[in-house]
Amino acid sequence: MLKNAYLSEKPDKEQLKARLKEQRLLLFKNQTRIRDSKLPVIVIVEGWGTAGKGTLIGNIINNIDPRFYKVSNFSDPTPDEKRYPMLKRYYEALPEQGKLRFCNSGWMSEITRGRIRGEISDKEYEEKIDSIRRFERGLTDNGYLVVKLFAHISAEVQKKRIKKLQDDIDTKWRVSENDLRQNKDYKECSKIFDKYLEDTNMPSSPWYILDASSEKWTELQALERLNEGIDTALQNHSLAVPIIQNTFPLKKMPKLKEITFEGKELTDEEYKEKLDALQDKLSDLHNRLYRKRVPLIIAYEGWDAAGKGGNIKRIAEALDPRGYEVHPISSPEPHEKARHFLWRFWTRLPKDGHVAIFDRTWYGRVMVERIEGFCTENDWKRAYNEINEFEKELDTWGAVLIKFWVHIDKDTQLERFNDRQNTPEKRWKITDEDWRNREKWDVYEEAVNDMIQKTSTRFAPWHILESVDKKYARIRALEIVVEELEKRLK
């Protein structure tokens, strides 16, 4: 790929000047088009060390108002960043709608550096490529424009530039170990770059190789690609996206109406005895989890008044508060709504060895957002697979992921609603919205059935907790958590 001809040929000085002027003006105009159409734009600048990635970004942003862009600089992940899935810090850097985000290096550099240093095996590499392909497709499917630029220079040019930087005390620090290694093993690195570029050269987010032998010419190529990309994206902005079929093995799951509650209850004594034993076990497992640095994620969904809160409480009681966090999820705040729907979950993931409990989850996309029309049909239909892919990332990372649907029947809900309404201390728990949602029980049931069928992958199946007797549901939840942890930690 790097050996192929560049997309455009270097013009003479006069032409270069004229085209550069035109492209700069175009970008200046495009910033308001981006804003008005709420297009989020990610520009990834990768390339050889000393190819001038920083300078290129500097030149581009000079044409844009600071209100419309941000620059993220990625180097090797810090020890703390390494405790999260690779993609987390890149998700965090996603731009809001209507804004541009420039990434000075990014996931390509992280992966190819690891390859060059021999830290990433072939199998790990393939896994990472899968992640990246899904990640970028997830972005473009969700309306992001992803522009990927690779600044290319020859070994000779790189050598000269390194020398020039090293000769000045104020720029010497800029030459990294990595730059030196690249120049020393230029050919080998070329191969690794080439393979990555080919592996991730996708129709919705293709690579552009820039001839980075001179500053202004590099800028012109980058601006032309960026402006073209914006044009195309704005034309396609309202188009629906193909729904990718799930490719992960699914578990067969029952429909909600097949669930019965008979016999699913406990006496107070049974409950107390089991509770104490299970909480003790979970306490011990939490210590081992911490020591072995395994992350645990527990996701709760369920009918209003099904008893999610009390269920979570019984899990949390057994955990060391230094090692867990409960995330109550309600409707997204403006800065969350302006980003990919999974952004607010990626940014809330636990460190390895820690526990995150989500009280409502990313499944809002295929329930409330579907039913209330907060996203398009195309959006929620795509979401089943996007969610499976998200959970696959968690699985690959090594997380134990447990998903609970806390289940009751319609009569039980009414009883509990009335109880809440009639008990002063409980009244804050019941809102008009709860009553409105109740009226939509049947459409919710359909959505829940779809969700459970389509997202019960082998690595992250749903567990249905029968919760007409809350005690029974709590013990079941504890049993499942203990069982899953024992499986992993044995």
Added chain:
Amino acid sequence: MLKNAYLSEKPDKEQLKARLKEQRLLLFKNQTRIRDSKLPVIVIVEGWGTAGKGTLIGNIINNIDPRFYKVSNFSDPTPDEKRYPMLKRYYEALPEQGKLRFCNSGWMSEITRGRIRGEISDKEYEEKIDSIRRFERGLTDNGYLVVKLFAHISAEVQKKRIKKLQDDIDTKWRVSENDLRQNKDYKECSKIFDKYLEDTNMPSSPWYILDASSEKWTELQALERLNEGIDTALQNHSLAVPIIQNTFPLKKMPKLKEITFEGKELTDEEYKEKLDALQDKLSDLHNRLYRKRVPLIIAYEGWDAAGKGGNIKRIAEALDPRGYEVHPISSPEPHEKARHFLWRFWTRLPKDGHVAIFDRTWYGRVMVERIEGFCTENDWKRAYNEINEFEKELDTWGAVLIKFWVHIDKDTQLERFNDRQNTPEKRWKITDEDWRNREKWDVYEEAVNDMIQKTSTRFAPWHILESVDKKYARIRALEIVVEELEKRLK
């Protein structure tokens, strides 16, 4: 202090049980009172290693709905955290209005650990105590309830607990170097703790020493202090707070009406020549800044259409985009409004060696918020000192802080407004709000004069940029930045 009697005497078993039940219920009720009155609550749990801080927090939060609290666990700052001012990570952890935040250790531990290891000199210690006292007073003045608990155990109890933890493989990792050091040098540590507790025992945020010899008794004491604190805070919630007088040396500054524009202009040639020379210099200085790890913060305020954007652009052009960020500041988002008004600036501070340019700043508090009534009179009157204290933190940290007021006269503004209105490409820059603000020119002028007089401390004076000729203002800004950096980096 640690030797003094505890606030309450340990009751017998029956009494303990009864009082605990009562206090738990009280906290359960208080969570809704906190929410309804939008009181933000910070509970800091400090104490000896193995005193049971984590367990205590775990027991307390069992009485609260996860929607209403979060737990932050602080250990030694990471290398990355060390590149920011000490208080940054604590500011980041501030709770939203109506919520509780529990801090498992915090700034006390950070400081006393440093003292125990001999890493903090007497002078640094005094500086840090000043910071902490201002920090906590700033919180309580802004309506936060700050409850500070210290869990106390004797050397013998600590020794026993360490041994017990060490004897089990699953809990061995919990015993830190720090715990062992404390137990070895218990007396010396006692002195350091005592001094810190006395130095920071303030009427608005006093310390409570808990007898942490047994779990339930510790919980009871903590709950009693917390519930009392909530009661007091809710009673005082709407009270105004005394305005603390500024104690930092101020620079004498002119009033806006004394500023003249005569002769403050440049020809195109003068401008171009100076611009090139100054940008080259600034580029070099940015490299040195990076190498020497000095943070630079440039704060822009000014009349609408005074030319802030273009001015910032000329500074930014000279900087390496890997090392700077422009923060355009508009009205706060809901999650920002729900916190201390300085929160969104603390969280946007640059790393050391990096540059942050603020396009509008924390001075909104004493301008738009004052004039539009977005905060109380008491709030904005207190803010001058709060801002000086904030900037003092930046100064102590080692930042170069440069504040610009970009100044024009009223006629020039009208000209530029009309030009924007009449030029299609510029029209997005002018809004109805700009016209409305223009009508309030005189009250703004008064607010700006107050601001410049009251916040031109020796360590962070205002620079007024005469910007009727924008070229002149840009060159002046560059000159001032270059000058300030040369002073620091020489």
